[in-house]
Amino acid sequence: MTSGPRARxxxxxxxxxxxxxxxxxxxxxxxWHLQVGEQALPAVTLTPDLADPVTHIAVTVTDLGxxxxxxxxxxxxxxxxxxxxxxxxxxIESLTELNLEGRWxxxxxxxxxAGDARCRRRGRLFFSGxxxxxxxxxxxxxxxxxxxxxxxxxxxxxxxxxxxxxxxWTQSASR
Numbered sequence: 001m002t003s004g005p006r007a008r009x010x011x012x013x014x015x016x017x018x019x020x021x022x023x024x025x026x027x028x029x030x031x032w033h034l035q036v037g038e039q040a041l042p043a044v045t046l047t048p049d050l051a052d053p054v055t056h057i058a059v060t061v062t063d064l065g066x067x068x069x070x071x072x073x074x075x076x077x078x079x080x081x082x083x084x085x086x087x088x089x090x091x092i093e094s095l096t097e098l099n100l101e102g103r104w105x106x107x108x109x110x111x112x113x114a115g116d117a118r119c120r121r122r123g124r125l126f127f128s129g130x131x132x133x134x135x136x137x138x139x140x141x142x143x144x145x146x147x148x149x150x151x152x153x154x155x156x157x158x159x160x161x162x163x164x165x166x167x168x169w170t171q172s173a174s175r
Contacts, residue, residue, distance in 0.1 A: 009150075013029075014029060015028055021040070023042055024160070028057075029151055032047060033048075035047070041063060043058075044059045046155065056138055057152060058135075058138075060134045061131050062131065067127070077097060107123065108123050109121070120146075123135065137149075
């Protein structure tokens with residue numbers, strides 16, 4: 001048995017998630033457990049280790065009924081800040097506004113207590129049309145978050161507000 005740091009996780013293949021309504025897509029490690037909620041709008045949880053369900057990625061879409069205005073961003077940031085304060089002994093490490101290719105949002109990173117463990121969470125909330133997209137990366141401990149961080153962030157970076165089709169992507173990339 002060897003001692004020392006555990007090797008970083010690696011995946012051997014990637015899968016594409018496309019919600020049937022066309023509102024959401026992302027890439028994820030095929031080895032991860034994918035759980036899709038039963039509601040009409042996307043609500044997806046990815047768990048790399050079923051023995052540790054607190055370590056996961058959650059992606060949800062909410063229909064706001066109308067587009068949120070860019071001018072409302074200060075209210076959204078304050079709402080996120082107030083929501084994070086509801087977590088036990090929450091330490092907000094960062095809370096920043098985002099401008100994502102014509103969409104806007106907010107991103108945060110924090111730690112908080114859940115039972116006896118200090119969890120780490122990174123979240124991204126962004127708006128496209130009348131929809132709010134939430135992506136939350138969470139580790140059951142700070143060490144578990146650090147272990148999965150690269151794969152967490154890779155998945156988060158692929159979250160898109162439309163269906164992704166490899167054939168059309170490769171055709172447009174080859175032009």
